[in-house]
Amino acid sequence: MQLLGETGRHVRLVMRMGQVAGVNLVAAYDSGTISQQGWCDLVRSCRGCAWAEGCADWLDRHVLMALGRTQAANRQAEPRAATD
Numbered sequence: 001m002q003l004l005g006e007t008g009r010h011v012r013l014v015m016r017m018g019q020v021a022g023v024n025l026v027a028a029y030d031s032g033t034i035s036q037q038g039w040c041d042l043v044r045s046c047r048g049c050a051w052a053e054g055c056a057d058w059l060d061r062h063v064l065m066a067l068g069r070t071q072a073a074n075r076q077a078e079p080r081a082a083t084d
Helices: 007-021 025-030 036-047 052-077
Strands: none
Touching (some): 036 052
């Protein structure tokens, strides 16, 4: 039987995975889209995953792409100055 990983570390991995996937997990929790039990299930699943080390490395490589998507979306949402 595999031991579960340290909870705090896996909370951070889940949050980073949400960021990379473009999902605001805090907003989803605050709005009730993700229940307290659902949040616990996400973290518990991560804690039991045999690929947690590979996941952290994968997230390190992909978080920059997620940040780029966010910045691009922010630029598109900014009002454009009228041109003469």
